[in-house]
Amino acid sequence: MTTGRMSELLAQAEQAGQVDGLHGVVVVCGGQLLWEHYGTGEDFSWEHSLGPVRFGPTTLHDLRSVTKSxxxxxxxxxxxxxxxxxxxxxxxxxxxxxxxxxxxxxxxxxxxxxxxxxxxxxxxxxxxxxxxxxxxxxxxxxxxxxxxxxxxxxxxxxxxxxxxxxxxxxxxxxxxxxDGTGQALEAYGRAQLFAPLGIEQFHWMTGDDGVASPASGLRLTPRDLARIGELVLAGGVWGGRRLVPASWISEMLTPRLQTPWGAEYGYHWYLQTVAGRQTASAMGNGGQRLIVLPDLELVVAVTAGNYDDPEQWRTPVAVLEQVVLPALEKV
Structure with a gap:
């Protein structure tokens, strides 16, 4: 069974020290929740520690720069x-x-x-x-x-x-x-994106000026983060309703420049090949990652607590390469 295989592979990756600081994983394939895993660890609200947290399906997590996407x-x-x-x-x-x-x-x-x-x-x-x-x-x-x-x-x-x-x-x-909508960013996000996706619980942190941070202020559950990935995978349609213009999804995911580590960049989304698969990703400090793999109809949402760690990228990459994709290959 795929879910059992993912749990088994995750245990092996944890033993090998490949997924340190992992807080949560949600895998959705073909529109169905395939597997999820939650751990325990220290989370932050920006620089403020929230202490040890036992994560679960309803626990909000700091997404850092996934907010940009x-x-x-x-x-x-x-x-x-x-x-x-x-x-x-x-x-x-x-x-x-x-x-x-x-x-x-x-x-x-x-x-x-x-x-x-x-x-x-x-x-x-x-x-x-x-x-x-x-x-x-x-x-x-x-x-x-x-x-x-x-x-x-x-x-x-x-x-x-x-x-x-x-x-x-x-x-x-x-x-x-x-300025263009006449609404605060979080209010516009609630009305035009979160509520239509059925996302009822979120928090968008604000700066000292009371304005929500577009770059790093969003807190969501991994399940709801995965919903955003599903929306992108579906070309901007959710439940038969178009939420995002198809032309924008296409423009957003068109490679335009290259990052120093080799990934290409569209409009605030990263585009790269991982384990031979084309991916579109949103990335955040600490190991936060939303990965969309169109050819597999797959969405993987990862949350982690490796904030400011130079090796923070290793945990979400290992989840995808050592756990999720190998388990699917056995199906």
Missing amino acids: VTALLYGIALGDGLVPAPAQPLLGRFPEYPDLAADPDRARLTVAHALTMSLGLDWREDAPYDSPDNGEIAMELAPDRCRYVLERPVVEPPGERWSYCGGATALLGKLIA
Whole structure:
């Protein structure tokens, strides 16, 4: 039985130290919940420890930067309703409160697509720990105006040429969504995405300004995270109702730039081949991962507690490569 095989393979991977810090796994295949596993460990709400948590189907988990990919889905929904600018549109034209920045010809070249692909060409570093003001995202949250902080960073290269991880890019998208829809990001997300998917329980953390963080503030259960993956797998349709334009799903998952480790990047989603399978993934600090494998009609949601660990990627990759895919191959 596939589920028993997954449990067996997971036990072997745990013994081998390949899945340290694993908090939860949900596997959905062909629209059916195939297998789930929950553990115990320390979780955080950003930098605040929640202590040891016994995880289960109804336990919210910090998703960190998986939030970015959800924000991209919300952008597509708003775009379909004509409420936000298209990717090719100038970015600073949507921030008239910064006329001095718009007057800079280097910044005037920025488009929404440069934010969607994290290729703004601005000086931005997130390699410092996420509890340090040396980290770009943390410095942005501490700034009196997060969007101005992002847009006034020094220009270091032409936009669109190189992918450079930037939570500030997602903050700009969140502001465009809020301005265009006239709703707070979390309210728009509830109405247009979470409620239609049947997601009743979620939390979207806010900064000191009371604004939800588009880059890293979302907390969901692994089951509900998997629902988002199912929506992407189905091309934006859920329960016979179109929630996201099909054209946006296609655009979002079109490779545009390459990351330093070899994955390609679309509009806030990672695209790569894993174990010979094409995948689209949302990734977050600590080992949070939502993986969509279209050819298998498979969605894998992983939550973990390896925050700020340089090897955090190993646990979700091992879950997919050492547990889920080998078990399915035996079917």
